[in-house]
Structure formats: structure tokens, C-alpha cells
Amino acid sequence: MNTHRFCLSLALLVTAGTAIAQVEKYPTRPVRIVTATPGGGNDFLTRIIQGPLGAALNQTIIVDNRPSTFIGPYAAKATPDGYTLVVGGGTLQYRPILEEVDYDLIKDFAPISQLERSPNVLVVHPSFKATTLNDLIAMAKAKPKSLRYGTGGTGGSLHLGGEMFMVATGTQLTRVPYKSTGPALLALLANETHMVFATAGGAMGHIRSGRLRAIGVTSAKPFSLIPDIPTLAAQGLKDYDLDTIGFIAAPSKTSPAIIRVLNQHIVKIMQMPDVKQKLAAGGSEAVSSTPEEIAAYLKADDAKIRKLVQSIGLKPIPKKK
Numbered sequence: 001m002n003t004h005r006f007c008l009s010l011a012l013l014v015t016a017g018t019a020i021a022q023v024e025k026y027p028t029r030p031v032r033i034v035t036a037t038p039g040g041g042n043d044f045l046t047r048i049i050q051g052p053l054g055a056a057l058n059q060t061i062i063v064d065n066r067p068s069t070f071i072g073p074y075a076a077k078a079t080p081d082g083y084t085l086v087v088g089g090g091t092l093q094y095r096p097i098l099e100e101v102d103y104d105l106i107k108d109f110a111p112i113s114q115l116e117r118s119p120n121v122l123v124v125h126p127s128f129k130a131t132t133l134n135d136l137i138a139m140a141k142a143k144p145k146s147l148r149y150g151t152g153g154t155g156g157s158l159h160l161g162g163e164m165f166m167v168a169t170g171t172q173l174t175r176v177p178y179k180s181t182g183p184a185l186l187a188l189l190a191n192e193t194h195m196v197f198a199t200a201g202g203a204m205g206h207i208r209s210g211r212l213r214a215i216g217v218t219s220a221k222p223f224s225l226i227p228d229i230p231t232l233a234a235q236g237l238k239d240y241d242l243d244t245i246g247f248i249a250a251p252s253k254t255s256p257a258i259i260r261v262l263n264q265h266i267v268k269i270m271q272m273p274d275v276k277q278k279l280a281a282g283g284s285e286a287v288s289s290t291p292e293e294i295a296a297y298l299k300a301d302d303a304k305i306r307k308l309v310q311s312i313g314l315k316p317i318p319k320k321k
Contacts, residue, residue: 030060076108082258100319119219140171150184161197201283
């Protein structure tokens with residue numbers, strides 16, 4: 001072996017040894033999790049895992065609440081050393097599709113694990129004549145644009161759920177936008193609209209009380225919190241799949257060894273009975289995954305929503321100067 005090769009091999013060994021030592025000691029200081037403002041769904045999710053993750057790592061976990069517009073760019077540009085993580089969901093996922101932003105979800109983050117899932121539920125007023133999905137589709141086709149569906153903001157799950165439904169069924173509905181899920185559901189309860197592709201957390205109480213009737217769940221897989229409600233896919237819309245998830249990630253280029261350490265702890269945390277119970281109370285199902293599984297899911301979902309957004313003519317909102 002010549003001197004150059006020997007020196008190169010020695011350097012590689014030293015670098016590898018340093019990386020292993022860093023992982024073995026990780027973490028040596030508090031870990032920061034960046035997430036949405038207090039009171040939001042991602043803040044709720046982060047605080048559920050905060051205690052167990054801190055105990056598992058034997059280190060303080062700091063919840064860093066920031067406005068949604070700043071979370072992606074801040075977390076993407078953080079030092080990739082395992083001390084800054086991000087918990088996000090639909091907003092972090094879809095902002096790069098709907099707006100011109102300073103981060104790319106797929107390129108700028110190293111996913112660690114999925115944390116939760118909560119599909120939407122297609123609900124109608126109990127007095128609505130259609131009692132099945134086929135009835136609803138037939139009504140919509142008989143009188144295009146006559147049926148009104150309530151939504152939250154443009155690009156939110158209530159809106160995309162309706163757009164995806166129209167593409168899947170070849171129907172035309174009339175969108176009635178509201179500020180969020182709450183006002184949209186209140187309008188449906190007052191019989192001002194015909195349907196809402198509501199969040200499960202917002203709709204379940206009304207379904208159980210009989211104030212709203214569920215037609216189907218928007219995810220391809222059944223939802224364990226309301227197992228008696230069939231999916232839209234099982235009722236004939238085979239390609240219909242809209243699932244809101246929560247996940248935890250680190251900046252890209254974070255050591256794969258650190259990602260594995262965090263993943264192993266997260267998988268165990270999401271299986272804890274009290275964690276499952278707290279999430280269920282908020283309308284979500286505790287879920288975990290490998291880093292590879294959540295990365296593949298995010299990539300596929302990104303492509304699917306981009307295709308949907310393009311098909312309905314939504315253009316990204318220009319970046320504010």
C-alpha cells in the first residue's frame with residue numbers, strides 16, 4: 001500500500017470512528033422540536049411525544065412553537081446534527097405545492113417516522129336524501145353543480161377531498177368555502193350545504209350523536225376509531241385515498257445512525273397505551289414506520305397531490321417580497 005492510500009484509509013477510519021462516537025454519545029444536550037403554534041394539532045402531537053422521547057433519550061426535549069409559514073424554512077436550514085427536529089403534517093407537506101416557499105419537503109428533510117393518521121370523513125345532514133355513495137353520485141350527475149360541499153381554506157383537506165371526489169366520480173359539485181372545519185360543519189348542521197369532507201376529529205362526535213350521517217372514510221384503509229364506517233374506496237372509488245398524517249423529521253444530511261436511534265425510540269413510543277389513548281381522544285390513530293416507509297409515503301403523496309392541484313388549475317401563490 002502506498003503512502004497516499006494509507007493516509008486516505010487512515011482518514012476514513014478516523015472520520016468513521018468520530019461519527020460512531022458522536023452517535024454513541026447522542027444526545028449530549030437538549031433536543032429541539034420545531035412545530036406549529038400552541039393549541040394546533042401538531043403542537044398537541046408534539047407534546048404527547050415530548051415526555052416519552054425525553055425519557056428515552058435521557059435528555060430535555062424543547063418544543064419550539066413557530067407560525068406555520070416559518071416552520072419549513074427554519075427546520076430545513078437547521079444544522080443536521082440531530083438537535084433540531086420537526087413535527088409536521090398537511091401544512092408542512094402541501095405548502096411547497098400550493099405556495100412558492102423556501103424549502104422542498106422531499107429534498108430538505110430526512111424523515112424519521114410517521115406518528116399518526118386521521119382520514120377525512122364524507123358526512124351529510126341526516127335529512128339528505130342520498131343514503132349511500134352510489135345515491136350521492138347519481139344525484140350529483142343528475143344535476144351538475146347543484147350539490148354544495150363546505151370546505152375550509154383553499155388547498156386544505158376539506159377542499160382537496162371534494163376535488164378528488166369530483167375527479168374520481170366525474171361529477172361537478174359547488175364549493176362553499178369557510179374559514180375552517182368548524183364553521184363548515186356548523187353550516188352543514190344548519191342544512192346550508194349538502195356535504196363536507198370533514199376531518200375525523202371534527203366529525204366523529206356529530207356522527208355518534210346522530211346529528212350527521214357518514215357516507216364513507218376518505219382513506220384507502222379503514223379507520224380504527226370508526227371501524228363501522230366503510231371507506232369510499234371499498235364502496236367503488238378504488239383510487240380514492242386521502243389521509244392526513246403527522247410525522248417527525250430531521251434536516252437532510254442528518255446522520256443515518258442518528259435517524260435510526262430516533263426511529264427506534266419513536267416506534268416504541270407510538271405503541272404506548274397512554275399515547276394511543278391521548279391521540280384517539282383527539283381523533284387520530286397512533287402509527288409508526290421505518291424512515292424508508294415514511295419517506296416513500298411522502299414522496300408518493302407529494303406526486304399525487306401535485307397532479308390533483310394541476311388538474312384543477314390551482315397555481316402556487318407567489319412568494320411575498
